[in-house]
Amino acid sequence: MDIRKQIGEELLLFDGAMGTMLQTYGMKAGQNPEALNLEDPELLGRIHREYVEAGAQFITTNTFGANAYKLQETSYSVAEVITAAVEIAKAATAGTGAKVALDIGPVGKMMKPIGLLDFDQAYDYFREQVTIGAAAGADLILIETMSDLAEMRAAVLAAKENSNLPIFATMTFTEDGNTLTGTEPEIMALSLDALGVDVLGVNCSLGPKELIPIIKRILAFTNTPVMVQANAGIPVTEAGVAKYNVASTDYLEVAKELAVLGVSVIGGCCGTTPEYIRDLEQAKVSFVKREANKLKRYVCSAQKKVCLDGQITLIGERINPSGNKALKEQFVAGNPLAAIKVAFEQVQKGADVLDVNTSLPMIDETDYMTKIIDGMSGLVEAPLQFDSTKPEVLEAALRRYSGVAIVNSVNGKESSMAEIYPIVQKYGAFVVALCLDEAGIPDDADGRTKVAQKLIDRAGAYGIGSERLLVDCLVLTAAAQQKAVMETLKALRWVKENTKALTTLGLSNVSYGLPFRALINRTYFAMALTSGLDTVIINPGADGIVDTMRAFNVLSGQDEGAIDYIDYNNKKAVVKSDGPKQENAARSY
Amino acid sequence: MDIRKQIGEELLLFDGAMGTMLQTYGMKAGQNPEALNLEDPELLGRIHREYVEAGAQFITTNTFGANAYKLQETSYSVAEVITAAVEIAKAATAGTGAKVALDIGPVGKMMKPIGLLDFDQAYDYFREQVTIGAAAGADLILIETMSDLAEMRAAVLAAKENSNLPIFATMTFTEDGNTLTGTEPEIMALSLDALGVDVLGVNCSLGPKELIPIIKRILAFTNTPVMVQANAGIPVTEAGVAKYNVASTDYLEVAKELAVLGVSVIGGCCGTTPEYIRDLEQAKVSFVKREANKLKRYVCSAQKKVCLDGQITLIGERINPSGNKALKEQFVAGNPLAAIKVAFEQVQKGADVLDVNTSLPMIDETDYMTKIIDGMSGLVEAPLQFDSTKPEVLEAALRRYSGVAIVNSVNGKESSMAEIYPIVQKYGAFVVALCLDEAGIPDDADGRTKVAQKLIDRAGAYGIGSERLLVDCLVLTAAAQQKAVMETLKALRWVKENTKALTTLGLSNVSYGLPFRALINRTYFAMALTSGLDTVIINPGADGIVDTMRAFNVLSGQDEGAIDYIDYNNKKAVVKSDGPKQENAARSY
Numbered sequence A, B: 001m002d003i004r005k006q007i008g009e010e011l012l013l014f015d016g017a018m019g020t021m022l023q024t025y026g027m028k029a030g031q032n033p034e035a036l037n038l039e040d041p042e043l044l045g046r047i048h049r050e051y052v053e054a055g056a057q058f059i060t061t062n063t064f065g066a067n068a069y070k071l072q073e074t075s076y077s078v079a080e081v082i083t084a085a086v087e088i089a090k091a092a093t094a095g096t097g098a099k100v101a102l103d104i105g106p107v108g109k110m111m112k113p114i115g116l117l118d119f120d121q122a123y124d125y126f127r128e129q130v131t132i133g134a135a136a137g138a139d140l141i142l143i144e145t146m147s148d149l150a151e152m153r154a155a156v157l158a159a160k161e162n163s164n165l166p167i168f169a170t171m172t173f174t175e176d177g178n179t180l181t182g183t184e185p186e187i188m189a190l191s192l193d194a195l196g197v198d199v200l201g202v203n204c205s206l207g208p209k210e211l212i213p214i215i216k217r218i219l220a221f222t223n224t225p226v227m228v229q230a231n232a233g234i235p236v237t238e239a240g241v242a243k244y245n246v247a248s249t250d251y252l253e254v255a256k257e258l259a260v261l262g263v264s265v266i267g268g269c270c271g272t273t274p275e276y277i278r279d280l281e282q283a284k285v286s287f288v289k290r291e292a293n294k295l296k297r298y299v300c301s302a303q304k305k306v307c308l309d310g311q312i313t314l315i316g317e318r319i320n321p322s323g324n325k326a327l328k329e330q331f332v333a334g335n336p337l338a339a340i341k342v343a344f345e346q347v348q349k350g351a352d353v354l355d356v357n358t359s360l361p362m363i364d365e366t367d368y369m370t371k372i373i374d375g376m377s378g379l380v381e382a383p384l385q386f387d388s389t390k391p392e393v394l395e396a397a398l399r400r401y402s403g404v405a406i407v408n409s410v411n412g413k414e415s416s417m418a419e420i421y422p423i424v425q426k427y428g429a430f431v432v433a434l435c436l437d438e439a440g441i442p443d444d445a446d447g448r449t450k451v452a453q454k455l456i457d458r459a460g461a462y463g464i465g466s467e468r469l470l471v472d473c474l475v476l477t478a479a480a481q482q483k484a485v486m487e488t489l490k491a492l493r494w495v496k497e498n499t500k501a502l503t504t505l506g507l508s509n510v511s512y513g514l515p516f517r518a519l520i521n522r523t524y525f526a527m528a529l530t531s532g533l534d535t536v537i538i539n540p541g542a543d544g545i546v547d548t549m550r551a552f553n554v555l556s557g558q559d560e561g562a563i564d565y566i567d568y569n570n571k572k573a574v575v576k577s578d579g580p581k582q583e584n585a586a587r588s589y
């Protein structure tokens, strides 16, 4: 079986629990489960064989906690444990065609900002596991039971960068529908898709029935094959022992439902046994191959997603030291607080996404970018756009950012595309693509659309779909290049009508050098929206910008019934009047 | 010679003066010149023959003052005088191929509002002259030495409606470049073209050299053949006798210049003699046939023209009794003052053109429309748009209006096109064409563009070029028909890109029924401008409308260097601050 070809084509069976099976087979309390790979390989082989005999096409190595941190309590090294575990599994599956999944669970200590574990430290634990597991002959890597998207990303990157094995990645959700650290299923799907995992899904968590709504949410946000390994119900503790009360026949019934929905990899987690897997065989006929969803595009942080295909997305431009003395001073001091404050202000004014520009000659930009990302993590929910001329800063940011970000920017110069596109591809980011190249900014729409087409074509060659580009047709100031102002809109319309790319604009540039800039900006904003602008890089607090957006959303039909419009203006009217003059607010002029 | 085919193809020669020739031949002071048609036909025949022998291809009847008003001082009737004059001229030209032009000069008393002569009275004088002259066998009608555009229009309409003869129409300009009543050459050209005269131009006025700049201005505003009959210089009175000091050779030099410019009919006015005409023969070789100008479109009053092809034209919608109590009361009382006041207010706020709607069930709409037009004449310079559902009201307005107006409106119903298009064609008006028909307002852009195409096609069948239409793709309120709002813009863009028609919109309708209308209106205005809106029917005093227009004009490059924008906002800032805070005004935000 070529795993990558087979997944998604039929219902594939994983094995069930290892931990609860070991308990059943008499593992003592306090025993390190992974040490058994060296201390009782027979037992493990037996469990694996039972699963293979039950019909499992994938069996999972007993390496859930086999990382350098957790193995400190044993006398074994990671290499000893993982190599033994993979060998046991391979022996148990020899001649059966079943595949061996190298199991990777959480490190066992919380990551920043909740805990102390740094991204790079987590990565190093996972890298060690992956390297050893791959060398020992695992067929794929299963990263599972993750609650923290940051930790999951570190593990996925470690797997990607240190092996060529297929990556199956499943996270664990609580009864509120999110992971323990607050990541919702959709965001998990978006973030793991961005990293290009082969399978994503849910394990452990709850009983199979309770997972259905979560699975549905995931299926709606990805076209990647989805995997489910539920517990045999929510455990009830009886006489100090966890009891799982979903029978294998009930598990099968849910599995059939999941197969109909298009879930293509199924197995079991805590409380499941070979009996469950044997029964699951009957779910295979229920499998319905999924049609590709027409997916909307989203950027996201670990807590919040923002759709780029709906209403205009406001990208706040104010986290930028140029022209902001306070910000500059704190940047130099390496303090992210001023940036966080500016982030909050912009969100409060209406920003959906925040551009983070750390360009200052006297600072270590990578270090400071990292500090801002860590500082904002969990505090500022708005997704980020990373703004730098330095590829190494952009890569450091994308690497550590839990979510799907925008890179600002690539341009049509060969050197820029060669530096930026590989990063964008690797991290599944969006990228602002500026319509300029070695010859500068073309004067007219035709010249800019040619650069746009080049940017799209070359992105394709790097494996980046045009739908990941935010083409910026570049507006110059009307004060100096008045004739080019309408050319920008013409080019913008062309991009919108002839490509799948999104459009963006650093809008306030249009009024640079003119007096009464706000009126020029808000008018040009309405004009650009009409021409097909999807996102705008702007100061959301500038006079009339959010007003114009709210009105546009009514006029374009995106704010159905003008609900948001009326609410927004009523609130604004109350703020203005400093009192309850709301009866006037809702009256027409 | 088929006059209509020949004009414009070569330089054609008219005759020279009659009045000064009669003086030369001894006409006594106090003699009514037109009485000579009956009292000394020999003398007139002799002068005509001298001109024919000199080379004149057109000779002019001695009927300049042969109207019922002026002939009161004689014992002859208009019929006697004109019939005799035409017969003398026909006899003098018999066998020569020269054509006889029935001469019509001003009535001899001033028209309203300066004088007392009513439009209909003037028309009746001219109708009598035309009817008799045509019956007597004149080959064409020459209306000349007119100073008042209103009187000229009355004469042209009389000629059009009571004969099929070619109409040559020339006005007289003073040294300031305008007619005595303040009409500039361009406006004369626009207004006479609208009525479809065959030749238009200048006579009398000044010496030939002084007319060159005026002729150039006319040539730039029309593709109709242009005629010049200058005086032999500006007369100097010597011993009680007017002396003209431009020699025939000097006249010829100027005539050559005019022929090079494309003037295609030339003759002489006061002080010219057969000698001048004989010399003019030499100008014929200088004639350069004109290429058709690519003309911009203008509406105009007698005092002011407004280009429809440049910056957006604001059409003030407030002269409308619905929803305006003061206006309604004065409408009922037949008093135009309230309308004039609203006109001034709108012009002050930025209106370029004023819509005049007199729809009220209890008034005689035709009578009141006429009163408003007369009341505004000479006071309100902004060109007018006549707004009524009644064809007879629209026709009465167009008939009496000295200028080129817009009719509001025709729609795609057969009955509407059959009623409105003939009027529009006859008076050379522009017309607002609403995209609705018997089936109502189509839901989507496609349906509306189909009606637009029908409106254009049918206009063509009535002899109205698509460039005279202001297509209104109709915006419905976003409160009730939100999805249709963008369809309007789509249709608008289609009209702009696929036809020669102008576009217009009754814009404030979009926000009807919503709170915070101004923000919706100004945003939709910017959107519509971006989609190709040429004119808008709106309250120019509404918050943000003129602001948006000013900003758009900068962004679209029409306000070069943002000169108007900065000036407008500086003034506004001064008004707002009630004082000289101008140093802030010119600072960016």
Ligand SMILES: [Zn+2]
Pocket: A203, A204, A205, A230, A231, A269, A270
């Ligand atoms: Zn579990």
Ligand SMILES: [Zn+2]
Pocket: A017, A018, A203, A204, A268, A269, A270
């Ligand atoms: Zn498990």
Ligand SMILES: [Zn+2]
Pocket: B203, B204, B205, B231, B269, B270
């Ligand atoms: Zn004269």
